[in-house]
Amino acid sequence: MAASTLTEVARLAGVSPATASRVLNGSARKPGKDIADRVRQAADSLGYIPNAQAQGLAKSSSGLIGLIVHDIADPYFAAIARGVQDAAREQRRMVLLATTGGAPAEEREAVAAFAARRADSIVIAGSRSSRPEDVDDNAELAAELDRYCRNGGRVAVVGHPVVGATASEGYHVVAVPNQELAGALAARLAENWDGDFVIVGGPEGLLTSDDRIRGFQEGLAHAGHAPAEVLRTSFNRSGGYEAGLELAARIKAGQAEDGGGSGRKLCIFAVNDVMAIGASAALRAEGLRIPRDATIAGFDDIETLRDFRPALSTVRLPLEDIGRLATRATAPGAGNSEGQEDTVPPVRGEVTLRRSTGEA
């Protein structure tokens, strides 16, 4: 028993395929009640399931939305994915997933694959890279996206525009105020802190990381603090752990120096929660305690990590909303008549101080 076709349904109902098509999907023309009933009955007596491929081919639109993330198992992306999924469901579309590890070359491939499947829109999450070695791939990615847009595709990028992409029709950016928020975080932290600050950041050229670092430094400067030293490492838990080991050694050295006295304490800002957790783990493994021996803050406010103790100070980002927003921005009728096509409501974050930086 092969899947039954519209034609079979039509024949069983004694009507033409055209009519069957009209009743079985939201066509503008509604056939007469009696005929409609007959068709519908025939349809589910045959267990008819429309062939979405054929439909897509015929009306050249697929009801598909492509989502590109670095790693779906990373809770940051998982949260965004949930939002995307949720919005997709609202629009009765399905999401196609691609993971790229953040490499622009793979992102380009993913875009091409989505284009091949005639995805109606594409949402790209994950930090853009401006590293020199990525410049060519970025250019190709931009070109691929541009072509996709010119063919009527809609794109939303979370965070930064794709490096080198020109703002073409259908290209949206969900801006995340990483810099401002990092600045705000620094300001709050500086209020009750006269020790040193150190930043644990991702590799240079990772835009999200760079923005947060820059913002944090600005915040410190504003509060009259000296700039923080920046440790570069990988943008994940193990990067945080490594940096944590390094810092632990320094802290211990410092403590030994002034005889365990009250030297300048260290406040660590890790540019994302996962790194912050890694760093915390390293400090703990080295016998140091937070917030006693050092304080630490992260960024993102990952849900799964909220039960972590000491509770992590961080910046709450509405990750799920971001995914939703991005998806909605690419929806067919996304507020374009207003003249301002790509006005995505701004994302708001919130500095959230907790025990890891000494809050009660």
Add this chain to the structure above:
Amino acid sequence: MAASTLTEVARLAGVSPATASRVLNGSARKPGKDIADRVRQAADSLGYIPNAQAQGLAKSSSGLIGLIVHDIADPYFAAIARGVQDAAREQRRMVLLATTGGAPAEEREAVAAFAARRADSIVIAGSRSSRPEDVDDNAELAAELDRYCRNGGRVAVVGHPVVGATASEGYHVVAVPNQELAGALAARLAENWDGDFVIVGGPEGLLTSDDRIRGFQEGLAHAGHAPAEVLRTSFNRSGGYEAGLELAARIKAGQAEDGGGSGRKLCIFAVNDVMAIGASAALRAEGLRIPRDATIAGFDDIETLRDFRPALSTVRLPLEDIGRLATRATAPGAGNSEGQEDTVPPVRGEVTLRRSTGEA
């Protein structure tokens, strides 16, 4: 500029569409070298991207694999999704995502949607439900899957077979030894424990939860322990939290009773890590400490939760492998010639005792 078609490429190369098709995709017939080159050149001068919909329609197969999870933001599913994604990439296929919250009715819809898109195979993760209210939906889900399989689709279910599904061609189950492992966990915990055990489980009828509860009880019995009391709650963090509050009250009451002395302590087994974390949070919120006032163990060994302190005793499940296995089981040439079509290599878990149950 609309996306260019095969025909355009063919015309530009001065050949027939048939020939162009043959060179541009792995056809059995290889056109002559010179012609092939001409076609290829024409293709990328036009930036030709094959229309996967049309290809799919023509050869009735889509290169799509559908993944059904309860919630993609749940780290358990995110880990499985990573495995699926990974295996899909191996097979040069793309994954289509559906989240259902675990409701069989929505799962049925998802299967239908995948069938409509002519997904080559479907992977279903997430506990099956045998609750009375789900029995009808389960039946419909089973019927839908059956139809999908009969039309040549391949299905892999993680954990339990779909309730009521008959073992048809192309239907695979990746068995997870929840019961055995829970038993093993109980055995290990019972070795150094003479206090009471209590189980924090999901709603009755959630097969994964039920299996783990049953296995744990068996393990206890085997070790000569009395059966543990079972608290039913929801299968997520907040369920764990609620149960934790309840248990905290009891523990405090018990402590007050024997004057803070050394009454029978409680060892809590939460049927998954996320619930365990929730319960821990509740105990902590009530001023209790782990493992001092009570010990606790979970199940799954979620990666993101490994830095949690006190480190959670749990059963490690190779989630990512499970996803990979399930996906591979549905691959086109999955070891079917051997007679035993659906032999999926067994999943191995490992009891992992850590600080939350008093290990050093």
Add this chain to the structure above:
DNA sequence: CTGGATCTGGAAAGCGCATTCCCACTGCCT
């Protein structure tokens, strides 16, 4: 009653591609 306007269902032409025939060649053996 009649003319045009409106509505309804059907026939047919694609959507972009794979694939089955089919035909024109080439080279080879008898």
Add this chain to the structure above:
DNA sequence: AGGCAGTGGGAATGCGCTTTCCAGATCCAG
């Protein structure tokens, strides 16, 4: 030299559906 298998390319068909375009029916006003 004639017939043969073998080869390489093109024409045509169909995958399942949507969507014009058409023709017949229905309706209302004049």
